[in-house]
Amino acid sequence: MPATDPEKNGLIKRKDLGMIRGRSRKEQLQMAKEFGIEDPPNAGGGCLLTDPAFSLRAKDLFKHIETPTTNDIDLLKIGRHFRLEKNVKLIVGRNKDENEMIKVLALPNDILLEDKENVGPTVLLRGDSTGKHVEFSASVTLRYSDAPKNKTGIVLVHKNEDGREISTKPAEETSYIKLRI
Secondary structure (H helix, E strand, O other), X not given: OOOOHHHHOOOOOHHHOOOOOOOOOHHHHHHHHHOOOOOOOOOOOOOHHHOHHHHHXXXXXXXXXXXXXXXXXXXHOOOEEEXXXXXXXXXXXXXXXXXXXXXXXXXXXXXXXXXXXXXXXXEEEEEOOHHHHHHHHHHHHHHOOOOOOOOOEEEEEEEOOEEEEEEEOOOOHHHHHHHEO
């Protein structure tokens, strides 16, 4: 491997770096043992940006929000994401843990949706003019729940302390799949 800029500038001496190379952790674990570290943590597994789904969500976020918050970034890590329009996004939890995280990360102006009668996702609707997307979001909520796919169901809709119920049918896949990020 050719010398790096820090080596060329005298900041680092390659001979002082040890012989760790490649993907094997054998040398790393031996060095940890020599320093008295008995139970070194597992390797991190890589940057989230190497995950194709996460990187697509991140690209979409930066395209639509000039300065995302840490809350926006945290939401990228969970759920199925749908871009309903320029400033409106729908996030559907995939399991109990993600559903709980969505509830924790929900902001005061966000709308939360859940199937009243069946096990299913917690769904977050965020952005400008979300009101016109509530009915559609309710149908997506039913689609990803255990509700029968051909029957009308009831979705609980919460914004701040206000709650209401919507009766709707589960969405057809063709109505939302093109919106998935």
